[in-house]
Amino acid sequence: MLHIDDVSYRYESRDAWTLKHVSLRMEQGEMVLLAGRSGCGKSTLIKIISGLVSEDGHGTLEGRIILDGQDITRWSPEQIGLLAGTVYQSPDDQLFAMTVEDETGFALENQGMDSEQIRREVAETLRRVGLAGYEKSSIHQLSGGQRQRLALASILITKPRQLILDEPVSQMNPQGVQSFMELLLDLNRNENISILMIEHRVNELARYFKRLAVMKDGELLYDGDIEQAWPFLTDKQDLGLREPQTVKLGRELHLSELTSDSEKALSLICRECEIERQAGKAAVFSPEGSPLVRAEGVRFRYPGVKEDTLHGLDFVLLEGQITALMGFNGAGKSTLLNMLGGLTDPTGGRLLLDGIPVRKALGQVGYLLQESDLMLLADTVTEELSWKNPEMTPEKTEAMLERLHLTEYAQDFPLALSKGQRLRVVLGAMLAKEPRLLLLDEPTTGQDETSLSEIRKLLLDFRNKGGSVFICTHDIELASRIADRVILLEQGRILADGPADVVLSDRNLLLQSGLTVPVVLDISEKLGIPPCVSEKEVIRYVHAAAVGRD
């Protein structure tokens, strides 16, 4: 049992309290999802529970933390580590050893356990997390999801009663999230381990948790049943939570109850709304812009590899169009992006931008890497926006800062900003060069809803001014909201290429490409209306003006 009892915390260097009278009680075996915008105090709370921030650590801590009936407020992290294990966002940062076996046994080694016993415990723990057989593997040979499982294993080996997870799935694709969450559910059910998880992606995780806690400005704003949270959150969009599609749909349709359960949402819609099955479909995508990029039989093979990664791709990217590139990990998406970004040349075929090879189209392509932080090079935001950009006058910089909502941070060190702000700075630096083609690699990773909405606005604005956007993403919700067109890639071949609403509403195509089927698609199929992937599409056929509502 974990009891956070009226905890407040103030860092020595700050005047304001980072945490203000936070109280939260978790029973043994309970799973709680803790959400809130960046900087709301979630990470500080986790540090306090883990014993990493205490009065000895130059801050002021008030209140008590009770774990397993013991007051651990002043315990050392080592002592707490035996009762509560913490898993962080990036597995790369928390793994210390080079092999799976060594990493898993690290905590037991520190306890002075006999090496034979450690070996047995390691084997058993790796079996529990689905990594049996990887004992001798290098940690760098594992996929991102496997590394996060390893991080979990290295904690589980000490048999903690409480798990604390700080955005552990923020960098995973939908399959990775599902698999990791199923593992956590198993641990919770079979071993009665309590789980406290911090995450923005409430939309994807709501079905795994019964309880939601929401923080804002160091205070616990909501703590209770997850299904009861949605009405409470209706007028609090500034919290940055990504809500489930069914909740957003319910809100659009003014349903009497907001729910993340698709079956329940379906029955509410049937009961309370008018369904117009014959309503006209939205205008079908028609390529209107002039061709910007032309790929003709584009092939690529990595040196020393026997097979092509890309097998003769043919497509045309138009001006004034947003194209989403989706597909399984390893389908060749990043390879294609790198070629479009001019970093590598095709080993066969042609890739032309306005008739010239993309590699020579300097300044016409902006490419935002997935690890966008690594693109921040200057000392201030202003400097960053004008870095290697002689066209950027002070007036233009000011206008760009305003567009990015970063005016008040103009002189701040870019790497010290929040995750969403950092991404906007890099995106701003790209846009400042006025490229004709903008490439983005998984821009939504780890971003909260507020930040996503800002990014969407910037991209739509760029598209409306005639720019072409090519975005590589696993996020179907994002793709359905902004993309005009979707290209699905499978093992280096184009599986589908067409209007976003057509491609994304094809269940078979989505499954074949390793994407998750949006809940709204299920609902639309069951309602007997044309397939829809976003709540905006559903409301074309389903109207709120119905009986039985409050």
Place this chain on the structure above:
Amino acid sequence: MSMRQLWEGTDARPWAREINGRTKLIVLFLYAILMITIDNPRSLFILFMLTLLLHLAAGTSFYKWKVMAVLLMLGLWGSMVSQALFFSQIPRTPLFVLISLDTPVLGAVTGGLFIYREGILYGAVQGLRAATMLSLGLLVCWTSDPRQLLNALLAWHLPPQVAFMLVTAIRFLPVLAAETGEIITALQLRSDTQRGRTAIIQHIPYIAKPLLARCLRRAQTLALSVVSRGFFSAKVSQVRQSWRTLEKAGCFAFCLFTLAVVGSKICYVLSEQGFYFGMFRKLYDISKLYL
């Protein structure tokens, strides 16, 4: 092989990986003393070749050999060229004249530019010293798990915090290498010239900042992670990798050998200063010939 894999120590042969961290660090330390003590190019060359043989025996991959070769060649070549040009000790024998004293303006400004025979030799000796330590350092890095070295330092009762700081760098080498590659890519993408798209060297000054910022974040998380797993309160003696008798004996023998080398070199240097003892004549001969 990716940049990340290049700096990993998990693809070496098992015997090399299983050697105790203490043995590796002792050998590295004693080798460094030998490199400082010995001036004879032939002996230095033999010691250098020995490190390459160790790489061969440890199964260093072809890609890692290529990277090491580039680093070694650059080090050796740089040292020899710089010493050949700027050797200032006397006597010195010019082999080639690059700028003659009679050359108008340049001759007077530079005082003539020559390639000196003694400079080449001196540069080769210095280069061999650096190359040997680089080669051996890479061998330790490529055959060791950071924990192994950490255990070694802890076994010598170094405070865990200090040992952790010393070893973390090795843990982060693979990640740093991968991120450096990504930053170079980012710089190429943000470059405003066609040359900047392909050049790497001109981007080097900009690599440090994002890399350091990431390092700080990573180091903080790693520290939190190991602290909560009880690292700093570890019960050292019971669990650390055992130090085999054979390894201990090897280290002891190598230690004696190093002491003998250092001792004879000191005797030889003293003899040159006038402290000559007839009974040590053989020792002086050996020192002159091989050290």
